[in-house]
Amino acid sequence: MPHINFNNNLPGIRSAMAYRPETAGPLSELAEILLRDNVGLTRAERELIGMYVSYLNDCFYCHHSHGEIACIYLDGNRDLIDQVRKDYHNADISGKLKALLAVAAKVQQSGKAVTTADIENAKQQGASDRDIHDTVLIAAAFCMYNRYVDGLATLTPTDMSSYPLRAKQVAENGYGNHIYTSKQPIESI
Amino acid sequence: MAHIKVEEGVPGIRSLVLFRPETGKPLYELAQILLRGPSPLSEAERELIAAYVSHRNDCMFCRNSHAAAARCLFGEEENLVDDVLQEMKLSAVSDKMKALLNIAGKVQILGNKVTPEDIEEARSLGADDREIHDTVLIAASFSMFNRYVDGLASFTPTDPTVYEEMGKRMAKGYSLPQ
Numbered sequence: 001m002p003h004i005n006f007n008n009n010l011p012g013i014r015s016a017m018a019y020r021p022e023t024a025g026p027l028s029e030l031a032e033i034l035l036r037d038n039v040g041l042t043r044a045e046r047e048l049i050g051m052y053v054s055y056l057n058d059c060f061y062c063h064h065s066h067g068e069i070a071c072i073y074l075d076g077n078r079d080l081i082d083q084v085r086k087d088y089h090n091a092d093i094s095g096k097l098k099a100l101l102a103v104a105a106k107v108q109q110s111g112k113a114v115t116t117a118d119i120e121n122a123k124q125q126g127a128s129d130r131d132i133h134d135t136v137l138i139a140a141a142f143c144m145y146n147r148y149v150d151g152l153a154t155l156t157p158t159d160m161s162s163y164p165l166r167a168k169q170v171a172e173n174g175y176g177n178h179i180y181t182s183k184q185p186i187e188s189i
Numbered sequence: 190m191a192h193i194k195v196e197e198g199v200p201g202i203r204s205l206v207l208f209r210p211e212t213g214k215p216l217y218e219l220a221q222i223l224l225r226g227p228s229p230l231s232e233a234e235r236e237l238i239a240a241y242v243s244h245r246n247d248c249m250f251c252r253n254s255h256a257a258a259a260r261c262l263f264g265e266e267e268n269l270v271d272d273v274l275q276e277m278k279l280s281a282v283s284d285k286m287k288a289l290l291n292i293a294g295k296v297q298i299l300g301n302k303v304t305p306e307d308i309e310e311a312r313s314l315g316a317d318d319r320e321i322h323d324t325v326l327i328a329a330s331f332s333m334f335n336r337y338v339d340g341l342a343s344f345t346p347t348d349p350t351v352y353e354e355m356g357k358r359m360a361k362g363y364s365l366p367q
Contacts, residue, residue: 003308003325004318016322022222023326026215033211058301103340111339112247119192129193133209136192136340144333150300151292151325 068167233262257356
């Protein structure tokens with residue numbers, strides 16, 4: 001049961017956004033810019049960083065939601081998402097993304113944990129300043145979203161078949177208020 | 190030196206949002222709505238939560254600047270800020286505020302550390318849903334801002350008078366630097 005009465009039956013962050021639309025605005029806008037931009041890092045790479053940080057933060061809802069969104073951008077390659085989650089060092093991804101996931105994992109612990117060597121390694125693998133900026137901010141933002149979702153004990157759907165349906169909504173229409181104002185793709189949670 | 194090429198001499202988050210204004214806009218809007226928009230918590234109390242979480246995250250830039258803003262907003266009660274940062278439970282803030290700061294401290298560790306007992310405690314001391322919501326989101330957002338500022342090693346001034354000036358400006362509100 002959620003810690004507060006959201007006056008709705010929506011899952012995860014959707015319930016908190018519907019409860020307070022004033023803060024939902026900038027929260028969605030930030031996600032839209034960080035995760036739907038295609039410059040430097042692809043949408044799939046951005047979602048993989050979000051998924052991985054949510055996994056490290058033990059946030060079931062965000063971890064599986066963003067895993068499924070990444071999966072759509074990866075044309076259904078769910079195996080790659082499992083590889084990244086389990087052991088990204090040996091996953092079939094670029095050296096650049098591996099170096100950026102290492103930076104993201106440090107940010108998940110604490111901002112101060114990121115070392116000059118971590119950044120140098122990412123630059124050597126071809127990451128630009130903008131890629132590094134976006135990686136740090138995506139990781140930091142998920143440290144917020146994950147805490148918002150779990151800190152209020154929002155409803156976490158246990159029916160795993162519901163995750164791809166919500167993911168499709170986001171992949172098609174982006175992040176925005178529609179995720180809590182439009183009809184949910186599945187009623188049961 | 191910052192990890193990426195930002196304008197030299199510009200402190201903390203300001204240098205980062207000047208580097209990427211597209212993300213800076215929603216970040217500053219979020220801070221303005223959460224810390225200055227309508228809420229049952231006073232602006233001083235909300236800045237105190239921000240300073241407390243930043244202190245626990247060991248983010249000197251955010252800690253010093255938001256503590257300075259909180260001191261401005263508390264006025265004659267400005268000593269409360271340093272008392273809370275030193276030993277929250279022994280400070281003179283209300284029991285309700287202590288219960289909300291306890292929740293913020295749990296959120297700082299991880300969202301799932303907040304227990305139904307923490308929430309019950311806050312409620313029994315008079316906190317309502319909206320106050321709990323705002324406390325959790327302020328604590329969560331500073332878990333982001335702190336990581337953003339330190340994760341890119343942005344410039345952190347050490348001169349206390351710099352923060353005093355910053356606090357005065359921040360007390361008036363947050364708008365994206367141009």
